[in-house]
Amino acid sequence: MWRPGTVVVLHDETATARTITLEVPDWPGHVAGQHVDVRLTATDGYSAVRSYSIASAPNTEGRVELTVERLANGEVSPYLTQEVAIGDRLELRGPIGGWFVWRTQQTEPIQLIAGGSGIVPLMAMIRSRVAAASIAPFRLLYSVREPGAVLYRDELEALSNHGQPVNLTYTYTRAVPKDWPRPPGRIDAALIATSTWPSNLVPTCYVCGPTAFVENAAGLLSDYGNSADKIRTERFGPTGDRK
Amino acid sequence: MDIVSRGFSGRRSAADVKLPPGQYLTTDFPVLSAGPTPHVPLDQWEFTIEDGTGVLRRWNWKSFRDLPAETFRVDLHCVTRWSKLGTSWEGVPLDTLLADLKTDASHALAHSYGDYTTNLPLSDLMKKQAWVAFRFDGKDLAPEHGGPARLLVPHLYLWKSAKWVRGITLMHQDKPGFWESLGYHNYGDPWREQRYSGE
Amino acid sequence: MSSHSYDYLDGNAAAGELSKIFALDVTAAEGQCAHCGATKRFAEAHLYMRGPGVVARCVVCEHVLLRLVNVRQRVFLDMSGMTYWSLDTSLLHQISR
Numbered sequence: 277m278w279r280p281g282t283v284v285v286l287h288d289e290t291a292t293a294r295t296i297t298l299e300v301p302d303w304p305g306h307v308a309g310q311h312v313d314v315r316l317t318a319t320d321g322y323s324a325v326r327s328y329s330i331a332s333a334p335n336t337e338g339r340v341e342l343t344v345e346r347l348a349n350g351e352v353s354p355y356l357t358q359e360v361a362i363g364d365r366l367e368l369r370g371p372i373g374g375w376f377v378w379r380t381q382q383t384e385p386i387q388l389i390a391g392g393s394g395i396v397p398l399m400a401m402i403r404s405r406v407a408a409a410s411i412a413p414f415r416l417l418y419s420v421r422e423p424g425a426v427l428y429r430d431e432l433e434a435l436s437n438h439g440q441p442v443n444l445t446y447t448y449t450r451a452v453p454k455d456w457p458r459p460p461g462r463i464d465a466a467l468i469a470t471s472t473w474p475s476n477l478v479p480t481c482y483v484c485g486p487t488a489f490v491e492n493a494a495g496l497l498s499d500y501g502n503s504a505d506k507i508r509t510e511r512f513g514p515t516g517d518r519k
Numbered sequence: 520m521d522i523v524s525r526g527f528s529g530r531r532s533a534a535d536v537k538l539p540p541g542q543y544l545t546t547d548f549p550v551l552s553a554g555p556t557p558h559v560p561l562d563q564w565e566f567t568i569e570d571g572t573g574v575l576r577r578w579n580w581k582s583f584r585d586l587p588a589e590t591f592r593v594d595l596h597c598v599t600r601w602s603k604l605g606t607s608w609e610g611v612p613l614d615t616l617l618a619d620l621k622t623d624a625s626h627a628l629a630h631s632y633g634d635y636t637t638n639l640p641l642s643d644l645m646k647k648q649a650w651v652a653f654r655f656d657g658k659d660l661a662p663e664h665g666g667p668a669r670l671l672v673p674h675l676y677l678w679k680s681a682k683w684v685r686g687i688t689l690m691h692q693d694k695p696g697f698w699e700s701l702g703y704h705n706y707g708d709p710w711r712e713q714r715y716s717g718e
Numbered sequence: 719m720s721s722h723s724y725d726y727l728d729g730n731a732a733a734g735e736l737s738k739i740f741a742l743d744v745t746a747a748e749g750q751c752a753h754c755g756a757t758k759r760f761a762e763a764h765l766y767m768r769g770p771g772v773v774a775r776c777v778v779c780e781h782v783l784l785r786l787v788n789v790r791q792r793v794f795l796d797m798s799g800m801t802y803w804s805l806d807t808s809l810l811h812q813i814s815r
Contacts, residue, residue, distance in 0.1 A: 277738065280522055313734035316524040324529055327731060351530045359526050367522050372733045374743030374809040375761040487724035508761070511728045515767050551769040555780060556723055598770055634782065663723075678770055698770050702787040702794035715789040 278315060278367040279303075281340060283360055289427045292346045293393070294357040295331060298366060303338040306330055308404035309377035309397045309482070309510075312340065312370035316352060326352045326515060329396040329484075330371065333403035340368070343427060345393040347514060376482065376510040380408040384480055385473045387502075388416040389463070389493045391485020394512055395427050398484055402435060402442055415443040415479075417471050419463055419489065422451035445471040462489075468496045475501030480508070487511040538602050539709035545601040550663045553697065557632035557662075557683050564667055566651060567686035568616065570624060575689075576616070580667070583651075586611045591650070593673035595680075596709040610652030610671060613644040613687075624689035628696060629670050632683040637696035638705070639672065639679055641689065648674055651684060676707040676714070729760040732772050735786055738793060743809035750801045753781035760803070774799075 281298030288294050310330055317323040332341035346357040360366070378386065378401040386405075388398040395418055405414060416436075420426050426446070436444035447467060448460050458467075473479040481502055483493045490509050497507050530545070538544065561580040568576040578586070588611045594604045627644055630636045643649065653660050653668040660666035665682030672679045678698050699705050704713040712718070729745050736744045745761040756778040763783055764775040771787035776799075783799040797803070 311730070311734075316527045316529075317522060318528050319523055322529050324527075325734070327734060355524070355527050361525075364525055365522050366524070369734055369737070372737060372743075373730055373745050373761075374806065375746040375759055376730055487726060487728075491724060509728065510730045510761075511726070513725075513727050513731075515727070515731065549768075550725075552725065553766050553769050553771070553773045554775060554782075555764075556725065663725075698787070701771060701785055701796055702789040702792070703770060 278369050280365045281368050283362050283364045283366065284339075286360070286362060289343060290425060292357070292425075293343055293427055294346075295341055295343045296356065296360060296366075297332075298340045298342070298368070300338050300340055300368060303340060304371070305336070306334055306340070306371035307374075307377045307379055308333060308400040310371035310373040310400075311397065312342070312368045312372065314342070314352070314356070315367040315369070316355065317367070324352050325369075327372075329400065329510075331396045331399055331403075333400060333407045335407075343393070343396045343399075350514070376484070376508050378404060378480075378482065380404060380410055382480065383410075383412050385477050386412055386414045387473045387479040387481040387497070388414065389472075389481065389483045389485075389497070390416065390418045391483075391489030391493070392420060392425065392512075393427070394483075394485030394489070394510070396484075397510060398482060399428055399431075401482065402432075405441060406435065413443075413473075414441055415445075415471070415473055417445045417447065417463065417467070417493075419447045419449060419485070419493075421449050423448065423453050463493050463496060465496055465499065468493075468500050472497070472500070478506060480506055482508050482510075484510045485512060487513055536604065539596050540712045541714075542596055542600055542602040542709065545603055548603060548606075548664065549597070549599075549601055551597065551599065552663075552682075553635060554633050559632050559667055559683065561667060565685060566616070566668070568620065568689065569686060570622065570689040571691075575620065575622075578616075583611065583668075584653075586615055588653075589650075590654075593671070595673060595677050597677040598703065598707070598709075598714050607656055608650065608652045608671060609654035610650035610668070612647060613649040613651065614647065616651065616687075617645065622689050624691055626690045626693045628688045628690060628694055629679075629681040629684055630686055630688065631681045632685050635681055635683070635697050637670075637679050637681050638690075638694055638699055639675065640693075640706075643672065643675065644687070648672060674708070676704075676709050678703065679707055726764040726766055726775075728765055729763040729774060731765050731767060732774060732786070735772055735788075739795060740805070742805040742807060744803075744805065746809060747803050747805040749783060749803045751776040751779060751781060751783060752799050752801045754779035755801075 281300040285297035328342040331343045344356045649672045652671045670681040670684040750757045766773040774784040785796040787794040
């Protein structure tokens with residue numbers, strides 16, 4: 277069930293995040309929101325497995341893009357963001373997941389809420405919507421530590437300009453851009469009320485990011501009137517040994 | 520066919536000390552868990568020794584801390600392959616907790632706040648092989664590492680050192696605990712690399 | 719005495735491991751907790767993976783739903799914490815290629 281992918285493109289998104297494009301022969305295709313497990317094996321047989329969301333829209337070229345954020349104490353992410361070279365092969369298992377997905381047949385309003393690297397699977401959903409020329413209305417609330425941490429900034433800019441498919445709100449937890457109207461902080465009820473779909477429109481909501489972020493945002497969506505079965509969540513976190 | 524990842528070696532570091540087979544040295548203190556960290560207020564904490572018929576001994580935090588404790592240094596070996604050497608602790612030996620207890624039980628099941636259990640021969644808890652430890656590295660034991668108090672049985676893999684320990688049940692028949700019942704070795708001697716059942 | 723520290727993931731994180739055993743996607747599966755009776759999507763279960771094995775817990779009562787351990791060429795699976803699981807048969811994995 278492990279299949280090899282060859283690294284064909286490397287692109288640094290920020291100082292700490294890199295997108296790796298893999299060519300995977302016989303890739304069965306995927307749905308936006310799914311992830312892959314990546315396995316690295318040392319020469320003595322020691323192996324480590326980590327999950328990464330697929331960033332690319334479904335395509336027929338057998339290409340899979342992963343955006344990896346380097347964790348300071350990570351065992352795998354420093355290797356993937358700094359060592360991996362074009363031509364290297366990585367073992368992948370997947371695509372995995374059938375709940376935290378957006379399918380192009382969905383037409384209802386979509387509310388996306390991303391915390392940090394939680395933007396990755398949601399970006400796949402946005403890219404999928406664009407590629408399929410869907411008319412489903414999308415809103416994205418994207419929370420990052422500080423402006424330099426935003427992933428896919430130019431692409432999101434283009435997709436959220438007037439008349440474009442995604443209504444985008446940034447929010448910052450540590451440092452804000454100059455003249456930003458809101459001080460840094462967690463998402464709160466006021467922000468949900470001003471930037472997300474009114475709950476009576478019954479959007480399907482996707483919340484992704486670190487566990488604490490997801491619990492806060494999902495709780496606020498629920499308080500705002502969205503029912504539990506309309507709120508889908510995916511929690512990110514280190515899966516190697518904690519310190 | 521496994522692909523070898525060019526230049527990947529993982530978190531291991533070479534050791535010039537003798538480690539049990541298959542282990543690597545760490546200077547961190549990894550936190551592994553099977554469930555949420557319990558938060559036990561000290562005024563509710565208890566440690567009990569029971570057998571099939573009832574509670575034989577019980578301590579609350581005050582009476583437990585009134586017992587003679589000792590500081591000691593031991594090596595830790597986790598079945599997930601990391602070893603941490605020369606760790607310093609303070610705790611009450613099980614010899615003290617079991618002193619003068621008349622029992623013909625052969626085994627013990629340690630159980631924790633939360634639902635974790637682990638089993639071992641009663642004799643492995645005695646003769647200075649086991650403690651209920653409440654301080655690590657000169658500080659009160661942090662909840663994520665098993666505080667207020669954990670079992671420490673360093674001659675076995677660390678899953679036998681039950682975090683958040685709340686008591687020992689004495690048994691006449693061995694009964695596998697949380698991990699022993701799902702593929703892990705019933706005894707768990709790191710020097711004989713007894714990681715999994717059937718080895 | 720449950721934790722308020724967010725040291726768990728969710729069912730999505732265990733889906734890769736479970737794909738070794740189940741042909742169908744487990745994240746969309748609905749499962750009933752054998753302890754409290756709550757029926758929830760497995761994607762929402764609390765997942766503890768940083769240990770000797772994978773442990774999934776009920777979000778309502780925190781009892782163990784499922785445990786998985788990899789032992790060399792064998793995988794041990796205990797699902798006694800669930801009374802049932804119901805899975806969507808249209809969500810087959812693409813595993814055979």
